[in-house]
Amino acid sequence: MALVPMSRLLTHARQHAYAVGYFESWNMESMLGVIDAAEQMESPVIIGFNGGFIGHEDRIVTENIYYYAGLGRAVASHANVPVAFIFNEADNVPLLVKALKAGFNVIMHDHESCTFEESIEVNKYLVGIAHAQDAEVEAEIGLLPAVDMATNTMTAGENTDPDEAEDFVRQTDVDALAIAVGNVHMLEGQKKSSLYMDLVETLSKKVSVPLVLHGGTGVDEHDLKEAIKLGIAKVNVGTILRRTFIDALKGYYLSREVDTLDPNDVTSKGGEMDMLVFARRAITGEVIRMMNLFGSIKKASLFT
Ligand SMILES: [Zn+2]
Numbered sequence: 001m002a003l004v005p006m007s008r009l010l011t012h013a014r015q016h017a018y019a020v021g022y023f024e025s026w027n028m029e030s031m032l033g034v035i036d037a038a039e040q041m042e043s044p045v046i047i048g049f050n051g052g053f054i055g056h057e058d059r060i061v062t063e064n065i066y067y068y069a070g071l072g073r074a075v076a077s078h079a080n081v082p083v084a085f086i087f088n089e090a091d092n093v094p095l096l097v098k099a100l101k102a103g104f105n106v107i108m109h110d111h112e113s114c115t116f117e118e119s120i121e122v123n124k125y126l127v128g129i130a131h132a133q134d135a136e137v138e139a140e141i142g143l144l145p146a147v148d149m150a151t152n153t154m155t156a157g158e159n160t161d162p163d164e165a166e167d168f169v170r171q172t173d174v175d176a177l178a179i180a181v182g183n184v185h186m187l188e189g190q191k192k193s194s195l196y197m198d199l200v201e202t203l204s205k206k207v208s209v210p211l212v213l214h215g216g217t218g219v220d221e222h223d224l225k226e227a228i229k230l231g232i233a234k235v236n237v238g239t240i241l242r243r244t245f246i247d248a249l250k251g252y253y254l255s256r257e258v259d260t261l262d263p264n265d266v267t268s269k270g271g272e273m274d275m276l277v278f279a280r281r282a283i284t285g286e287v288i289r290m291m292n293l294f295g296s297i298k299k300a301s302l303f304t
Pocket residue numbers: 089185214215236
């Protein structure tokens with residue numbers, strides 16, 4: 001199966017009462033770990049990169065997003081499961097437009113510094129460009145609180161207002177809407193966020209496009225399953241994959257005398273001693289665990 005529009009994946013997910021995971025990547029191994037999981041589990045999947053990170057002004061090396069787009073397009077077109085490919089959460093509008101040109105088939109604007117009206121204007125503009133080339137736009141109404149690990153504090157959020165959400169989708173014609181319903185960005189560890197189920201239910205009745213839950217890492221698992229039953233069609237997972245990658249590499253280094261090993265075995269040959277394979281397989285394991293929660297396993301074969 002090749003690259004497919006994300007809206008087709010999400011409509012299918014709603015029809016069959018599951019959610020599609022967006023498992024965010026940052027390099028080749030992290031993306032391959034995701035697609036390995038999707039193929040092994042016969043699950044539809046959304047792959048992609050964080051546009052806010054790739055385009056971040058503090059990056060030491062300015063990235064060429066065409067490299068990232070080329071990788072994702074190749075993965076999607078050779079995978080045997082349906083795949084959508086997103087450039088997630090960038091506040092840089094020209095970069096979002098460039099991402100469409102480069103080959104991502106979904107983009108999402110980070111609206112954190114925008115008013116409601118500004119966000120409507122930006123998204124109308126992006127939808128116009130995206131739809132003209134068979135690509136799509138995800139947007140967000142409301143604001144997720146976010147954990148700042150350096151200071152161990154949490155930024156303030158704002159729950160999604162159902163009337164605003166309905167109005168926004170009608171005015172902009174976006175293809176999917178992320179909502180703030182108690183979910184938190186970058187929440188790790190034992191503490192889990194609980195969701196306002198009444199709000200999820202209201203939003204899924206009011207909003208005409210599929211709903212998205214960001215902050216999938218930190219949501220209570222019971223609540224996650226309930227929210228999917230009520231109408232969440234896409235769940236974003238990022239932080240836990242990064243943590244899994246770090247932990248795998250840490251475990252690798254702590255259990256081996258790396259200085260005594262052949263560098264070709266450690267980085268290049270893809271065998272049991274290859275640290276990148278080690279990290280890639282750890283990601284695959286975590287993605288499979290999340291796909292089980294989302295109910296997306298074996299759903300690829302139902303997709304036509
Ligand atoms: Zn997010």
